[in-house]
Amino acid sequence: MSRELVWTGFLTLDGVADSPGGTAEGHPDGGWVMRTPFEPESFSLKAEELEETTALMFGRRSYEAFAPFWPTSEDHADYKDLPKYIVSGTLGEDALVDGWGELRILRTTEDVAALKQTEGGAIFIHGSPELARRLAEADLIDRYNLLVFPELLGSGKTLFGDGARRLSLRESASYPNSVVKLVYDVVR
Numbered sequence: 001m002s003r004e005l006v007w008t009g010f011l012t013l014d015g016v017a018d019s020p021g022g023t024a025e026g027h028p029d030g031g032w033v034m035r036t037p038f039e040p041e042s043f044s045l046k047a048e049e050l051e052e053t054t055a056l057m058f059g060r061r062s063y064e065a066f067a068p069f070w071p072t073s074e075d076h077a078d079y080k081d082l083p084k085y086i087v088s089g090t091l092g093e094d095a096l097v098d099g100w101g102e103l104r105i106l107r108t109t110e111d112v113a114a115l116k117q118t119e120g121g122a123i124f125i126h127g128s129p130e131l132a133r134r135l136a137e138a139d140l141i142d143r144y145n146l147l148v149f150p151e152l153l154g155s156g157k158t159l160f161g162d163g164a165r166r167l168s169l170r171e172s173a174s175y176p177n178s179v180v181k182l183v184y185d186v187v188r
Contacts, residue, residue, distance in 0.1 A: 018156030054121035059131035
């Protein structure tokens with residue numbers, strides 16, 4: 001039995017996963033999560049995920065965005081000691097931060113496939129839409145935990161690339177701030 005690989009994150013209604021937290025992340029219309037009225041219940045999926053997260057995975061860009069503040073963030077304290085895997089062909093060992101649990105660089109999609117065959121529970125990918133597309137094309141993503149925001153950006157990095165995939169709805173909910181939770185299993 002292989003470990004489950006789950007992509008979790010925020011999307012706009014048109015499927016853009018680019019720069020949800022602000023323009024510093026690269027998209028000129030970044031920060032779209034902050035433009036939606038805050039409704040704590042609409043983020044309950046993030047708390048639910050903690051119960052099954054045994055490791056985190058990031059692409060290089062997301063790692064570089066999160067590493068400066070997640071290790072000391074009270075909002076992310078429960079992730080601090082979890083193993084973290086960064087998938088990158090270019091990141092050097094000297095870029096790994098101290099005090100954020102076990103950090104390991106995976107260089108290839110094959111390395112990710114091998115990790116999935118090890119003992120342990122679910123591995124959650126936060127952000128990293130380019131990595132998610134690459135892993136989906138290699139048929140390595142098992143589930144998508146999506147929070148869809150009422151925004152249409154028209155351009156930006158999207159989560160889903162080319163190639164057909166069949167999904168099965170596991171869970172859904174909508175919230176007063178127009179955010180929709182969608183949890184899909186990949187059907188094989």
